[in-house]
Amino acid sequence: MLSIECAFDQCCRVEKDEADLPRVRDAIAACVDPAGDGRYSVEYRVIGRDDGVLRHIATSGRTSFERGRATAFIGAAVDVSEQRRNEAAVRSSEAQFRGFAENSSNLLWIVDPAVGEIIYRSAAFERIWGISCDEAPATLEVWMEHVHTDDRVAVARALEAVKAGEVTQYEYRIVRPADGGVRWLRDTSFPIRDDHGAIMRIGGIAEDLTQEDSRQVYIVSARPSEARHLARLVRATDYRVRIFESAGxxxxxxxxxxxxxxLVDLRKARDEGLSIPRELKARSIALPAIALDEPEASAASAVTAMKAGAIDYLLFDEEALLRQRLAAALAECHPTTGSPTRDQEVGAQIGRLTSREREVLVGLIDGGTNKVIAQALGISPRTVELHRAQVMSKLGAGSLTELGQIALAAGLSPSKAGAKVRKPT
Structure with missing residues (x-):
């Protein structure tokens, strides 16, 4: 007569995915342990012996014991492959939506009309409204208080039409809660229906029509007190200010x-601060950067900052002198406009790579093989190969030589460490 362990082994002899085998074995060992409750519940993947198809199987059951020994087991196994595929498709769809929404200059929003709760707003909200998403109104009722009084009736009618199933486009003004500034928005709103056609959500895309004022300075400083001090100096030159506590x-x-x-404060987090002009350049974001450093900083520090992409380099010296130099630097600091150059287009393409794809690209520029890059990043050579194919596809490169040329055009270059390990060709 087979033991319970052997019986499990016979029942589960379908070719399991190797990554799941340890979990299944642990679950079997636990359910036949007299010290436990005999319960068995585990989900794993199997590969069909005849068709090679990967399936997800959910199993559960319970072991019976007599005199401290497992004697019987009853359980069931259910194929949940379709359910898992549907869940993966939903996750992929949500990830694609969020990737688009978080990088759009327009504000995307979603509301639950049953309770009037605002359940989603994209990153552009902060730029348009001047406050963080955490400070934003949580309901339509509170949100409506910030709509210009002359436009509230028209906005309320438009939203009622959307709740009734119409797609509407309307323009209105908001009064920013932080500074009282007025902004014009054009909103395209639409109903979101469930599988039965019922309206479960309403959503919209809001475009900011306000003429932008380029007299805006973003201060990045890891020292809150110094950031506030810099903000006072900048406001004295008639600029608007927004503070960030880190480069990230x-x-x-x-x-x-x-x-x-x-305005990048290098005094506490130098390497992190220098990453800002580099990233802005690599991603073709037209926000010129001014570096601010210690009074005793060396000339080499200034050279490093300018090479990183800073358009000016100031020392935090005597306050009157700093105010004078800061005003002069800001007067010359204008966002670039016009059609992007080829180098800017390439930089934008590289900016759209994932962080892992950029790491693989840097490894390739350094002359690394798939194996060398895999060891450096702690992933498999096969994974590196997949990322490499994605990078070449996204950048439109037909060969490694062409890929190197594209990267150089965007301002990327081999690191010193890479130059040392590169093998001659």
Whole structure:
């Protein structure tokens, strides 16, 4: 007579995905352990022996014990492959939507009309409204208080039409809660229906029609007190100011910020600060950067900042002198306009690569093989090969030589470490 363990082995002899085998074995060992409750519940993937098809199987059951020994088991196995495929498709669709929404200069929003709750707004909200998404109105009722009084009736009618199933386009003004500024918006709103045709959500795309004022300065500083001090100096030159506490926080929403320039404080987080002009250049974001450094900084520091892409370099010296030099630098600091050059277009393409794809691109520029890049990034050579194909496809490169030329045109170059390990061809 087979033991419970052997019986499980016979029942589960379908070719399981190797990544799931340890979990299945652990679940089997646990359910036949007299010290446990005998319950068995695990989901795993199997590869059909005859058709090679990958399937998701959900199993559950319970073991019976006599005198401290497993004697019987009853359970069931259900094929949940279609359900898992549907869930993966939904996740992929949501990821694509968020990727589009978070990088759009227009504001995308979604509302639950049953309770009037605003359940989603994209990153452009912060630029248009002048406050963070965390501070934003949570309901339509509160949101309506910030619509210009002369436009509220028309906006309310438009939203009622959307709730009734119509697609509407309307223009209106909002009064920004932070500074009282008035902005003109054009909104295209539409109903979102479920599988039965019932309206479960309403959504919209709001375009900011306001003529932008380029007298905007973004301060990036890891020192809150110094950031506030800099903000006072900048406001004295009649510029508007917005403060970011880290390079990451700034770069996350840089693509949707209003035209202006960036004041980067290098005194506490130098490497992080220098990443700002580099990233702005690599992603073709037209926000000129001014670097600010310690009074005793060396000439080499200035050269490094300018090579990184800063258009000016100032020392945090005597306040009167700093105010004078800052005003002069800001007066010369204008966002670039006009049609993008070929180099800018390439930079924008590289800016749209994922972080992993950019890491692989840098590895290729350094002359690394798939194996060398895989070891450096802690991934498999096969994964590197897939990312490499994606990079070449996105950048329109037909060969590694052409890929290198494209990268150089965008301002990327081999690192010193890469130059040392490159093999001669």
């Amino acid at each position: 926080a700034f770069l996350d929403i840089a693509p949707v910020l209003a035209p202006g320039c960036v």
